[in-house]
Amino acid sequence: MSTASVDALQRTAAIVRRRIVEMIGRAGSGHPGGSLSAADILTALYFHVLRLDPENPGWPERDRFVLSKGHAAPALYAALAERGFFPVSELDRLRRLGSPLQGHPDMKSLPGVEASTGSLGQGLSFAVGLALAARLDKASWRVYVMLGDGEIQEGQVWEAAMAASHHGLDNLTAYLDYNGLQIDGPVEEVMSISPVADKWRAFGWNVIEVDGHDISAILRATRDARETKGRPTIIVARTVKGRGVSFMEGKHGWHGKAPNEEQLKQALEELDGLASALAAEDGRPGAAGEDGEGTSG
Amino acid sequence: MTNPTEPKKVATREAYGEALVEAGGARPDIVVLDADLSASTRTQLFAEKYPDRFFNMGIAEANMIGVAAGLAAAGKIPFASTFAVFAPGRVYDQIRLSVAYPRLGVKIASTHAGLTVGEDGASHQSLEDLALARVLPNMTVIVPADGAETRAAVFAAIEHEGPVYLRLGRVPVPAIYPPDKRFTVGRYDMLKEGRDVALVACGLMVEVCLQAAVTLAAEDILAGVVNASTVKPLDEETLTYVASRAGAVVTAEEHSVLGGLGGAVTEFLSGIHPVPVVRVGVDDRFGQSGRPGELLEAYGLTASRVADAARKAVALKKGR
Ligand SMILES: Cc1ncc(C[n+]2csc(CCOP(=O)(O)OP(=O)(O)O)c2C)c(N)n1
Ligand SMILES: [Mg+2]
Numbered sequence: 291m292s293t294a295s296v297d298a299l300q301r302t303a304a305i306v307r308r309r310i311v312e313m314i315g316r317a318g319s320g321h322p323g324g325s326l327s328a329a330d331i332l333t334a335l336y337f338h339v340l341r342l343d344p345e346n347p348g349w350p351e352r353d354r355f356v357l358s359k360g361h362a363a364p365a366l367y368a369a370l371a372e373r374g375f376f377p378v379s380e381l382d383r384l385r386r387l388g389s390p391l392q393g394h395p396d397m398k399s400l401p402g403v404e405a406s407t408g409s410l411g412q413g414l415s416f417a418v419g420l421a422l423a424a425r426l427d428k429a430s431w432r433v434y435v436m437l438g439d440g441e442i443q444e445g446q447v448w449e450a451a452m453a454a455s456h457h458g459l460d461n462l463t464a465y466l467d468y469n470g471l472q473i474d475g476p477v478e479e480v481m482s483i484s485p486v487a488d489k490w491r492a493f494g495w496n497v498i499e500v501d502g503h504d505i506s507a508i509l510r511a512t513r514d515a516r517e518t519k520g521r522p523t524i525i526v527a528r529t530v531k532g533r534g535v536s537f538m539e540g541k542h543g544w545h546g547k548a549p550n551e552e553q554l555k556q557a558l559e560e561l562d563g564l565a566s567a568l569a570a571e572d573g574r575p576g577a578a579g580e581d582g583e584g585t586s587g
Numbered sequence: 588m589t590n591p592t593e594p595k596k597v598a599t600r601e602a603y604g605e606a607l608v609e610a611g612g613a614r615p616d617i618v619v620l621d622a623d624l625s626a627s628t629r630t631q632l633f634a635e636k637y638p639d640r641f642f643n644m645g646i647a648e649a650n651m652i653g654v655a656a657g658l659a660a661a662g663k664i665p666f667a668s669t670f671a672v673f674a675p676g677r678v679y680d681q682i683r684l685s686v687a688y689p690r691l692g693v694k695i696a697s698t699h700a701g702l703t704v705g706e707d708g709a710s711h712q713s714l715e716d717l718a719l720a721r722v723l724p725n726m727t728v729i730v731p732a733d734g735a736e737t738r739a740a741v742f743a744a745i746e747h748e749g750p751v752y753l754r755l756g757r758v759p760v761p762a763i764y765p766p767d768k769r770f771t772v773g774r775y776d777m778l779k780e781g782r783d784v785a786l787v788a789c790g791l792m793v794e795v796c797l798q799a800a801v802t803l804a805a806e807d808i809l810a811g812v813v814n815a816s817t818v819k820p821l822d823e824e825t826l827t828y829v830a831s832r833a834g835a836v837v838t839a840e841e842h843s844v845l846g847g848l849g850g851a852v853t854e855f856l857s858g859i860h861p862v863p864v865v866r867v868g869v870d871d872r873f874g875q876s877g878r879p880g881e882l883l884e885a886y887g888l889t890a891s892r893v894a895d896a897a898r899k900a901v902a903l904k905k906g907r
Contacts, residue, residue, distance in 0.1 A: 319706045385706040387877030393708035408710025410646050443645035473623050474643055481645025
């Protein structure tokens with residue numbers, strides 16, 4: 291992948307982050323921390339990896355992405371909207387009565403959402419079912435799933451991990467959003483998951499460790515996963531919860547809290563600064579401005 | 588009875604957290620478990636005061652219930668807390684086999700029950716937990732109506748031998764009782780006598796029924812209000828009394844109309860004193876995101892819907 295396109299993805303990720311913070315701020319509730327930590331991976335997936343057709347969200351040959359950590363719905367919604375599944379203006383209706391943008395993803399209400407999630411620990415099993423179906427049909431589409439590091443404390447995750455390797459599901463790639471935090475504090479203090487890579491290896495998975503904010507590393511690992519035969523791959527992605535908003539970074543208190551008006555303003559300033567810095571590096575006008583800041587600011 | 592000197596609203600989950608701290612001092616056998624929601628369930632208050640007797644099990648509810656059962660079998664009084672959608676919802680068989688069947692004294696105190704979870708939406712709104720919990724043999728099911736009743740119910744649960752499911756809410760609710768309210772498992776309070784129809788409610792619908800009774804009184808329909816805070820075992824004596832006195836019953840709960848308080852009351856009365864029972868609750872469907880008040884309105888959990896149901900019950904009675 292050329293550096294030019296990685297640059298473009300980084301700019302898109304900055305827009306996705308902006309949308310996340312803005313929609314949660316507007317809604318007055320939601321989960322910014324784990325949405326922001328997942329933003330680079332979701333951008334890489336929706337703008338480079340996944341074979342999709344936003345005009346035809348039910349296209350049978352599409353790749354499937356399951357957001358197992360469903361509380362990061364704002365990141366998924368931002369990526370889907372930017373990718374053209376529905377108008378960006380819909381993001382304003384996050385968490386409102388009657389909105390297709392439910393607090394947690396609902397596959398029956400919003401095009402592009404592949405699984406209803408929100409109760410943690412269930413998405414990997416669902417993804418195993420999808421991957422088994424693809425294999426039965428000799429289909430070429432692939433299955434991707436994202437898990438939280440707190441989420442993998444759920445026993446069901448390990449039941450699914452066992453099943454995926456038992457069936458040699460090399461059409462399945464998981465991403466672990468390894469941000470080190472859950473609601474009540476650091477994952478290692480609440481309930482240790484260490485050594486995380488060894489656990490997945492012991493369950494028969496191919497494990498690749500990357501910096502989850504380095505888009506070229508994410509893409510490289512994803513390609514390696516695709517080329518790995520006979521077993522599923524998990525990409526253990528080191529991330530920072532709240533990434534991109536200085537006062538949210540690394541703070542578990544920002545797991546499930548919306549910014550107030552003043553905090554929102556500061557967050558958006560920071561993210562716009564990031565977007566223009568990225569654009570300047572690339573000698574192009576500010577990415578957020580380019581994307582019609584007037585309608586969303 | 589209503590206490591106008593106490594206008595402050597308190598969430599039942601908050602009263603639960605405070606009651607645990609209060610009870611924990613005198614009872615070193617009380618232990619508390621949570622599954623990464625201690626700030627929300629308010630068990631955090633106990634964790635801060637008695638860190639040695641608090642176990643954060645991580646996001647692993649099934650394990651939490653199993654561990655609580657082991658603690659109970661070895662003489663502890665465990666309170667295990669998460670959201671109602673996860674216990675009893677997610678961990679039903681662990682509760683059934685490890686807790687209810689051996690009749691172990693695990694107190695499952697779940698918060699964020701019902702629609703008033705609000706913006707998190709359907710995935711987090713438990714509208715089925717009363718149905719699930721009450722069909723388990725040996726299980727006691729309690730839904731307190733306000734902060735004072737919650738406190739009293741926590742103390743009653745500690746004294747009660749065997750498993751208890753305590754259903755708690757997220758949003759602050761008005762006080763119905765004075766702070767020194769006492770609680771007896773399986774006994775209902777008649778908050779209001781009424782000759783024409785009995786409104787039998789639990790949780791935040793008790794207050795809603797009190798409001799409905801005022802509306803109905805203006806139409807000369809005298810509605811009694813019963814706080815049916817023990818959904819299992821039912822207070823059969825009080826239910827028989829109000830059914831025979833009024834001859835018409837309305838049930839009201841922040842739960843599906845299937846299988847909860849309405850289901851329990853209907854099952855009981857149909858076999859012993861059949862009268863019309865009109866159930867107010869959430870129709871057979873899932874919740875959704877929205878503000879708590881908006882959702883109660885949209886799903887018909889309002890005083891005006893209770894009043895409609897009461898008029899219907901009275902009409903049914905007369906039509907017989
Ligand atoms: C089964 C279940 N238990 C509890 C919760 C409540 N909950 C929502 S998010 C969360 C913490 C998730 O931590 P992590 O997986 O690390 O997510 P991230 O840090 O990426 O936000 C919890 C406990 C839930 N949604 N589902
Ligand atoms: Mg985490």
